[in-house]
Amino acid sequence: MSLDHAILGFLNVEDLSGYDLKTRCFDDRARHFWTADQAQVYRTLERLHDKRLVTLRTVRQSRKPDRKVYAITDNGRRELADWIVSKPHLPPARDPFLLRLEFSGDLNDETVLDVIARERSAHQDRLDDLRARVSTLGSGSCEATERTCLVHRMTLDGAIARTRATIDWLDDCSETISAHMAQAPPQRTLFESRTPKGDTR
Amino acid sequence: MSLDHAILGFLNVEDLSGYDLKTRCFDDRARHFWTADQAQVYRTLERLHDKRLVTLRTVRQSRKPDRKVYAITDNGRRELADWIVSKPHLPPARDPFLLRLEFSGDLNDETVLDVIARERSAHQDRLDDLRARVSTLGSGSCEATERTCLVHRMTLDGAIARTRATIDWLDDCSETISAHMAQAPPQRTLFESRTPKGDTR
DNA sequence: GAGAGATATATGACAGAACAAGTATATGTG
DNA sequence: CACATATACTTGTTCTGTCATATATCTCTC
Known part of the structure; x- marks a missing residue:
């Protein structure tokens, strides 16, 4: 699945420890398109190691805990490349907000407007974050190859386009x-005043 | 979790069996914002019943298997209404295509263009489906209240806006x-170019 | 020198979701 | 008559993701 390939993808650029992957990659660079928690990262690394897609070396540090640094193998690179060009499959739609909206037909207009406003605010925060990250890109923060930099910029643009x-x-x-509010008469609120239809069990 | 509330939401409109929920609701009406498989639906209904959020009656049918028809309770309605107005939380971003794109810096241009084209085609299919469904809305397919119909239309519009x-x-x-291809010299390919043959992962 | 916070890795428990398959009846099709 | 399809519900297994917690060391601040 995708987390395996996400990790292979990051390791294809540079050798990394689990901690690096969690903090620098998933929490920072990739947070607009993938997230993973620590437990998941460490367990996945173990699995990739068992499958010989990565190698492991332990790096002793003078004044800090040891680091276990992983590097991608040729098998891993092959696996990654195969995955990138494999048949696209759109993940099943799963949007909690659309779910709420679908079922808000019984709520009064003010309540629905409030729910929408709070959702908007969350997306606005996300948009601000994305734009801030784009604005740092030009100024030397992308020390990788031009192509790597270009596709990273594209992923940010994609997230921005959808958020907008x-x-x-x-x-x-x-x-x-x-x-609708302006033209319709004030409504009854159905939710509180439903006729009880169910006997208990 | 949201699946619980999705089921409560559908049951708030009418009484339904697990089969109805799977086919009419999740596979049909709600497929642009939520999906669930059969096992999940049946197990969730059991859980909701244990929590007294739905009631159950068995309907014998003359020439078909029995139906277990579920109805929402007052507790269920309260739970649903509370959830709809609860604090919004955007689900963690998880987009396999952005992942692929991020790591495609080493692929040659033709390959990347092909990956993009196939992704586009999948989204186009989704868009066609959404538009077809919108176009059936006006013509009496929405026999519910005006508000219910309005918010359903909104969810379709939201999915369309994002897909576009x-x-x-x-x-x-x-x-x-x-x-980039036109102006740059032919590139070295770090990955071998691979034939884009479907293989699901 | 006490405590907070960053660095670094690991484990246990569990819920949610995916995948597969099994049971049963009836209808329609070739 | 065999087979596919639709209706209807159920069970088992595995995977993924989340949460909480544990260990250990060093640095910085009050």
């Missing part, structure tokens, strides 16, 4: 509901 | 790489 589209759509939703 | 943004961005990526 989401925010614009949320604004449309707010407008639609506001318009 | 993704396709536009993929086109930008293709253009950028084509431009």
